Amino acid sequence: xxxxxxxxxxxxxxxxxxxxxxxxxxxxxxxxxxxxxxxxxxxxxxxxxxxxxxxxxxxxxxxxxxxxxxxxxxxxxxxxxxxxxxxxxxxxxxxxxxxxxxxxxxxxxx
Amino acid sequence: xxxxxxxxxxxxxxxxxxxxxxxxxxxxxxxxxxxxxxxxxxxxxxxxxxxxxxxxxxxxxxxxxxxxxxxxxxxxxxxxxxxxxxxxxxxxxxxxxxxxxxxxxxxxxxxxx
Numbered sequence: 001x002x003x004x005x006x007x008x009x010x011x012x013x014x015x016x017x018x019x020x021x022x023x024x025x026x027x028x029x030x031x032x033x034x035x036x037x038x039x040x041x042x043x044x045x046x047x048x049x050x051x052x053x054x055x056x057x058x059x060x061x062x063x064x065x066x067x068x069x070x071x072x073x074x075x076x077x078x079x080x081x082x083x084x085x086x087x088x089x090x091x092x093x094x095x096x097x098x099x100x101x102x103x104x105x106x107x108x109x110x
Numbered sequence: 111x112x113x114x115x116x117x118x119x120x121x122x123x124x125x126x127x128x129x130x131x132x133x134x135x136x137x138x139x140x141x142x143x144x145x146x147x148x149x150x151x152x153x154x155x156x157x158x159x160x161x162x163x164x165x166x167x168x169x170x171x172x173x174x175x176x177x178x179x180x181x182x183x184x185x186x187x188x189x190x191x192x193x194x195x196x197x198x199x200x201x202x203x204x205x206x207x208x209x210x211x212x213x214x215x216x217x218x219x220x221x222x223x
Contacts, residue, residue, distance in 0.1 A: 034212070049211060093210050
């Protein structure tokens with residue numbers, strides 16, 4: 001079955017810097033890759049997603065890139081703000097079932 | 111966008127007992143799912159709740175331990191049976207209206223003593 005690896009497990013950045021989180025997946029048939037943000041004590045919230053027919057997608061300060069050949073995708077957050085502090089999860093899917101990465105705890109220091 | 115709710119939001123239970131968690135979506139959705147998130151961990155899919163038929167369980171999860179119902183297109187329940195402290199976790203339901211995008215409920219925080 002699908003396996004998703006996520007790195008790093010923790011990431012600390014200064015406010016205004018960029019943050020990059022990387023995921024790799026094992027099943028080349030996976031075709032949908034969402035990213036979720038989970039604040040402490042709250043539900044995971046979808047922040048951006050990408051499908052396998054697209055190489056890059058951007059939404060304001062957030063972007064996701066996908067390399068199908070290498071089977072990896074990345075989340076890029078620019079101009080980080082303290083409110084970006086949370087745990088971020090990547091996931092991969094091919095048939096509605098989401099397989100999640102292990103999560104990255106992002107801390108943005110003012 | 112649809113609103114999804116869960117009841118209870120949290121509970122403390124004694125080992126050996128069972129707890130049923132309810133998940134309600136305010137509009138009809140195609141797919142509903144149940145996940146477990148152990149403390150400080152990622153989300154693990156327990157099962158897909160199929161409307162009108164048995165749930166589809168993932169490896170490591172069985173119907174006797176986690177019976178699921180899905181009587182219609184807006185509602186599902188997950189029962190955690192014969193609980194042990196290892197079942198202490200957050201249980202989340204989600205729905206997928208189309209094209210695989212899933213939205214999560216607020217979760218049920220379960221502590222088993």
